[in-house]
Structures are given as structure tokens and as C-alpha cells.
Amino acid sequence: xxxxATGAAIVGSQATISGTYSLIKQAxxxxxxxxxxxxxxxxxxxxxxxCPDINWILMIGCIAVTASFKNQIDIGNAYGTAVVIVMLxxxxxxxxxxxxxxxxxxxxxxxxxxxxxxxxxxxxxxxLLKINEGGWVPLIIAAFSLLVMFVWNYVxxxxxxxxxxxxxxxxxxxxxxxxxxxxRVPGIGLVHTELASGVPHIFSHFIxxxxxxxxxxxxxxxxxxLVYTVPEEERFLVKRIGPKTFRxxxxxxxxxYKDLHRKDDRFEDKLFENLFSFIQNETMMESDSNYxxxxxxxxxTQESRDELISNNNNNxxxxxxxxxxxxxxxxxxxxxxxxxxxxVEEEEEEExxxxxxxTCKESGVVHIMGNTVxxxxxxxxxxxxxxxxxxxxxLAKICRENSAILHVPHETLLNVGQVYYL
Numbered sequence: 001x002x003x004x005a006t007g008a009a010i011v012g013s014q015a016t017i018s019g020t021y022s023l024i025k026q027a028x029x030x031x032x033x034x035x036x037x038x039x040x041x042x043x044x045x046x047x048x049x050x051c052p053d054i055n056w057i058l059m060i061g062c063i064a065v066t067a068s069f070k071n072q073i074d075i076g077n078a079y080g081t082a083v084v085i086v087m088l089x090x091x092x093x094x095x096x097x098x099x100x101x102x103x104x105x106x107x108x109x110x111x112x113x114x115x116x117x118x119x120x121x122x123x124x125x126x127x128l129l130k131i132n133e134g135g136w137v138p139l140i141i142a143a144f145s146l147l148v149m150f151v152w153n154y155v156x157x158x159x160x161x162x163x164x165x166x167x168x169x170x171x172x173x174x175x176x177x178x179x180x181x182x183x184r185v186p187g188i189g190l191v192h193t194e195l196a197s198g199v200p201h202i203f204s205h206f207i208x209x210x211x212x213x214x215x216x217x218x219x220x221x222x223x224x225x226l227v228y229t230v231p232e233e234e235r236f237l238v239k240r241i242g243p244k245t246f247r248x249x250x251x252x253x254x255x256x257y258k259d260l261h262r263k264d265d266r267f268e269d270k271l272f273e274n275l276f277s278f279i280q281n282e283t284m285m286e287s288d289s290n291y292x293x294x295x296x297x298x299x300x301t302q303e304s305r306d307e308l309i310s311n312n313n314n315n316x317x318x319x320x321x322x323x324x325x326x327x328x329x330x331x332x333x334x335x336x337x338x339x340x341x342x343x344v345e346e347e348e349e350e351e352x353x354x355x356x357x358x359t360c361k362e363s364g365v366v367h368i369m370g371n372t373v374x375x376x377x378x379x380x381x382x383x384x385x386x387x388x389x390x391x392x393x394x395l396a397k398i399c400r401e402n403s404a405i406l407h408v409p410h411e412t413l414l415n416v417g418q419v420y421y422l
Contacts, residue, residue, distance in 0.1 A: 013062075016058075017055065017058060020051075020054055020058060021038075021049050021050065021051050021054060022047070022049075024036065024038075024051055024054050025038055025049055025051070025257070026257050027149065029224045029255075029256075029257035030224070030226070030257065031152075031153060031156050031224070032149045032152065032153045033148070033149055033152060034148070034152055034395045034396070034398075034399035035399050035400045035405055036051055036053045036054060036399060036400060037051065037052055037053055037400055037404075038050075038051055039051070039052070047258070061141070065078070065137060069134065073133070073134070074133055074134030075134065076134075077127075077130040077133050077134035077135045078134040078135055078136075078137040078138055080127055080130065080135070081127050081130065081131065081134075081135035081137075081138050081139070082138035084120065084123045084124050084127045085124070085127075085138070085142075087120050087123070088117075088120050088121075088124055091113070091116045091117060091120060094112070094116075095109055095112070095113050098112065147391075148391075148395065151387045151391045151392055151395070152392065152395055154387065155374060155387070155388055155392040155422070158422045159372070159374055159420055159422065160194055162420050162422060163193075163194060163195060163200060163201060164195065164198075166201040167195055167198040167199060167200055167201055168198070168199040168200070168201065168203060168204045169198075169199075182207055182211050182212055182213050183211065183212040183213075184212075184213060184214065184215045185212055185213070185214055185215065186214070186215055186359075186360060186363035186364070187214040187215060187216075187360055187363040187364040187365065187366060188214055188215070188216040188217075188218065188357070188360045188361055188363075188364075188365045188366070189213060189214035189216070189217050189218070189365075189366050189368055190218050190220050190268075190271075190365060190366065190367045190368065191203055191206075191217060191218070191219045191220065191368045192220050192221075192222075192367060192368065192369045192370070192402065192406075193219055193220070193221055193370070194221060195219075195221060196221050196223060196252050199219070199241070200219065200370075201418075202368070202370040202416050202418065203217075203219075205416060205418060206368065206416050214360070214366065215247060215356075215360050215363075216247045216248075216249075216356075216357060216360045217246075217247065217248045217249070218248075218249045218250070218251055218271070218275065219241070219248075219249070219250045219251070220251050220253065220271070221250070221251070221252045221253070222253045222255065222406070223252060223253070223254050223255070224255050224256075224257060225254050225255065225256055225257075226257070227256045227257070228256050228257065228258050229256035229258050229259050230254045230255055230256045230259060232270075234254070235253060235254055235255070235270070236251055236252070236253055236254075236270065236271060236274040237251070237252040237254070238250070238251050238252075238274050238275055238277075238278040239278075240278075240282070244353070247356075249275060249278075251271055251274065251275065253267070253271070267406060267407070268365065272357075272361060275357070276354060276357065279353055279354060279357075280354075364412070365412060366412055366413075366414050367403070367406075367408045367412055367413050367414065368414045368416060369402055369403060369408075369413065369414070369415055369416070370415075370416050370418055371415040371416060371417045371418070372417075372418045372419070372420055373417070373418070373419045373420070374388055374392060374393070374396075374419075374420045374422060375388065375389060375419060375420070375421055375422070376388040376389050376421070376422060377421045377422060388422060
């Protein structure tokens with residue numbers, strides 16, 4: 001019996017550990033839990049992960065619960081309470097899924113809810129009598145986890161709203177001039193931000209205190225989408241900010257909740273590959289646009305030729321007709337030559353810009369990140385002060401930084417300190 005019980009405990013513990021890892025990973029991807037270290041243990045299967053921090057917490061929690069209970073009956077009550085509540089919550093979520101996602105008929109949903117809740121509420125009513133005899137333990141653990149997730153999500157959303165309202169307008173950037181009113185030093189600066197549009201406040205804060213910036217600036221935004229995974233060919237979205245002389249770009253990297261940042265992802269190399277491809281595609285689109293605009297005078301010449309031919313036919317003058325045909329051909333050849341000159345010039349500009357970017361990349365790449373400290377405003381309520389100044393501050397101190405999540409080398413990292421009052 002001892003061997004059988006030990007084997008069952010091992011199987012049950014493995015299921016609990018794997019389920020906890022999966023839930024924590026998805027909660028981190030949705031921004032509902034502090035970022036913890038997640039290790040991918042398999043090169044073939046993406047779902048096989050390991051969270052060392054969560055593993056230590058589970059070990060300490062299991063030892064504390066086992067040592068605090070005096071007998072196995074209380075442990076059974078705690079286990080039964082957790083299982084029954086999970087069954088009840090799962091049924092309620094299934095009803096919500098049937099109504100919102102699957103859009104089932106309300107009669108079918110009602111039949112499912114009645115058949116399931118009759119059994120589960122009977123178990124739940126029996127569990128209520130065991131709360132004082134060990135059933136309170138899973139409720140305390142659930143309440144603590146809910147508090148952590150609520151505080152982290154609340155402050156994260158408030159901080160994002162503050163960054164959205166304090167972002168710099170494009171008119172301010174355009175008012176700085178071609179050199180942005182700064183000293184442009186060789187290299188590429190990757191400014192990490194959570195904003196997918198606009199210029200972040202960290203950029204203005206940086207150039208205000210240090211009036212110098214790299215020759216090429218790329219605003220990098222990493223977004224976790226509510227999808228399973230994002231294909232590699234659709235991962236990066238690149239656009240230009242301001243005129244070409246500014247050398248400013250924006251790159252949005254999109255990840256699904258099953259995608260992981262790994263050291264072998266070559267995030268920086270893939271970013272520059274997509275940046276170079278964007279410049280080439282942009283030049284091709286501009287050349288096509290200029291070509292269509294340059295061909296437009298030919299239509300005008302053709303209409304003029306037809307009008308002249310009709311007039312000359314009335315006068316029975318074939319010589320003038322030949323002159324008009326020759327004039328039209330000359331105009332067409334001149335226009336084609338002009339469009340070819342534009343294409344050549346744009347190809348030279350493309351090569352110059354690509355060479356300039358490659359030279360800046362060889363000069364060095366610096367990752368600029370915001371090291372923000374969040375504090376509650378004066379006059380805030382006591383619960384808000386406790387949540388922001390103590391709970392969130394403690395969680396932010398013990399969790400992983402963005403530089404560790406993106407595997408940014410310390411020698412290329414530049415932190416810009418800021419204080420946000422929410």
C-alpha cells in the first residue's frame with residue numbers, strides 16, 4: 001500500500017506541476033502575473049516547459065501544508081474542497097463558452113447546466129461543512145493568487161495608460177528638424193517600449209537629459225497576442241517614422257501565448273532582416289508609383305494626337321499625321337527614359353540607405369529600456385497605496401526584468417530611469 005500510494009502521489013504531483021506551469025505561462029503572456037523564468041525543455045514540443053521559481057514555491061507550499069496538518073483527514077478535506085470548486089468553476093466557464101463562443105441554443109445550455117450543477121452543488125454543499133476542518137487551505141491559496149494577479153494586472157494597465165497619455169506627438173518630432181536637434185552618433189539605438197503607435201515618453205526623457213542619439217533609431221514593441229502562435233513570417237511589422245532623413249523606424253514583434261523567447265531566437269538579427277526587407281519593398285512601391293505617374297503624360301499625348309489626326313483628316317493632310325505620330329513616339333520615349341532615371345536614382349538611394357544601416361550596425365547596437373518606478377499619487381486611498389507602493393513594488397523587485405526576458409546582453413543595455421505617479 002505504501003508503494004502504491006507513493007506511485008499515485010508521484011503521478012498526481014506531476015500532473016499538478018505541469019498544470020501549474022501551463023497556467024502560469026499563459027497568465028504571464030496575458031499580463032496577469034509577474035514575469036517568471038520559463039525554460040523550454042524540449043526542442044520538438046513547445047508545450048514542455050519548466051518554471052524553476054514556481055517549482056520552489058510548490059515545494060515549499062507542499063512541505064508547509066503537510067507539516068501543518070495533524071492527520072490525513074484534514075488533508076483529504078482540503079483536497080476535496082479544491083476539486084469540487086474546480087469542477088464548479090469549470091462548469092460555469094463551460095456555460096459561458098457555450099453561450100458566447102459556440103452560440104448554442106439556450107435550451108441545450110440550460111439542460112447541460114442543470115444536469116451538471118445538480119451533482120456538483122450537492123458535493124459543494126457537503127464541502128461547506130468541511131471548511132473549518134482543512135477546507136480553508138485551498139481558499140487561502142486561491143485568494144492569495146487572486147490578489148497577486150489583480151494587483152499586477154491593475155498596475156500594469158494603469159502604467160500603460162499613463163504611457164499612452166504621455167507619449168510624444170509627431171509634430172514635436174518633426175519640429176526638431178532633420179537632425180532631430182541632436183548629435184547623431186554612429187550606431188543603432190533600439191528603444192524598447194510597450195506602445196505600438198506614437199513616440200514613447202522615454203525617448204523625450206532620454207534626449208532631454210542627454211542631447212545625443214544614434215544615427216538610426218528603431219522603436220521596438222513586443223506584443224503578446226491572444227492567439228496560440230504567430231508564424232515567423234508574420235512576426236515583425238516594420239514602418240517608417242517621419243521623413244527618410246530622420247532614420248527612425250518602428251518594429252512591432254508579435255508573439256502568441258505559446259511562443260517563447262529563447263536565446264537562440266536571434267531576435268536582433270531577425271529584426272534587422274525585416275528592416276532591410278522593408279526598405280527594399282518601400283523603394284519598389286515608390287518606383288511603381290513614380291512609374292505610373294510618369295506614364296500619365298503619354299495618355300495626354302495620345303489624346304492630343306487623336307484630336308490632331310481627326311483635324312488633319314478633315315484637311316486631307318497625311319504629312320501632318322505622320323508628324324503627329326512621330327511626335328507621340330518621341331514623347332513616349334522621353335517619358336520612359338525619365339521613369340528609368342527615377343528607378344535608377346531610387347535604387348541608388350536604396351543601396352545607400354542599406355549600406356548606411358549596415359555601417360551603423362557594425363558600429364554597434366544599443367538597447368535602450370525604461371527602468372520605471374511606479375508610485376501612488378499623493379492623496380490616494382490607503383488600499384491603492386498599499387497595492388502600488390508595497391505589493392507591486394515587491395513583485396517588480398523579485399520578478400524578471402525585460403532585459404532578461406529578451407536576452408539582451410548587459411554590455412549593450414542602457415537603462416533610462418523614470419518615476420510614474422499613478
